[in-house]
Amino acid sequence: MAAEAFTQWLARHKGLGWILLVVVVVLFWLWRGELYQAQVEEPAAEPVSVAEEFHVEVMTFDSEPYQPGVLLQGQLLPHRSLVLRTQASGTLTKLPRLGKMVSEGDSLLTLSDDGRTVKLARAEAEYRLRQAEVTAAVRLRRSQMISETSYLALKSAAAMAEAGLAEARLALNHTRIGAPFAGSVDALPARPAYRLSPALLALDDNGRPGVHIVDEQGRMQRVPVTLLSITPDEAWVSGLPQPVRIITRGAGFVTEGSTVRVREVEPEP
Secondary structure, three states: OHHHHHHHHHHHOHHHHHHHHHHHHHHHHHHHHHHHHHHHOOOOOOOOOHHHOOOOOOOOOOOOOOOOOOOOOOOOOOOOOOOOOOOOOOOEEEOOOOOOEEOOOOEEEEEOOOOHHHHHHHHHHHHHHHHHHHHHHHHHHHOOOOOHHHHHHHHHHHHHHHHHHHHHHHHHHOOEEEOOOOEEOOOOOOOOOEEEOHHHOEEOOOOOEEEEEEOOOOEEEEEEOEEEEEOOOOEEEEOOOOOOOEOOOOHHHOOOOOEOOOOOOOOOO
């Protein structure tokens, strides 16, 4: 019924029907155009807020020349080497520093004098006396005022004095060992030591040996030592400063750190 009524209405109003049809077609065309544009065009990107950006740290670098290298490992062997040994007995008073560079003739080891300088002075005096006696005997022999036997005895005594002088010089030279050629010290099997009377050793509460000394401020101190060897007559120790003043009498009456009055005595030969 509704369709029949609508048909009759169009029959009576033909002009208005065509206008309505045109409006419907135009609306349909506009709707199709917007749909096509939405499918073709991409949606505009939303701007990023400044507050959403990340913070980073940077460091400016400059280029530098690079030289490739090769790391090699090996062992250097000396061109020549030797082991130094002393030809005399005594206390080692001087040692070179390990790794020290030395030149030919530099002093390396020094032993204690132990009266060798005094013996050399005596030998020199004896030699000069015997030489003077031989010189006087030569003049007397020319005047035939001395026998041949006495003259030969004086020459023999002079020769013995000369030999004694050479021996004293050699003994003193043996206390100093020099470098035979330039090089470096790579081993120190020896170490400075002191020869003491066992009576000078003092044990602490833990049984460790030490000696009482007088320091540079004139105070008594107990210094621990390393015992190298000991016999009933002597003890060899290391670990003391060089030089050192060891208290030989009276240490038992003084407390450590007290100032003391010192009386020097000569060591026994």
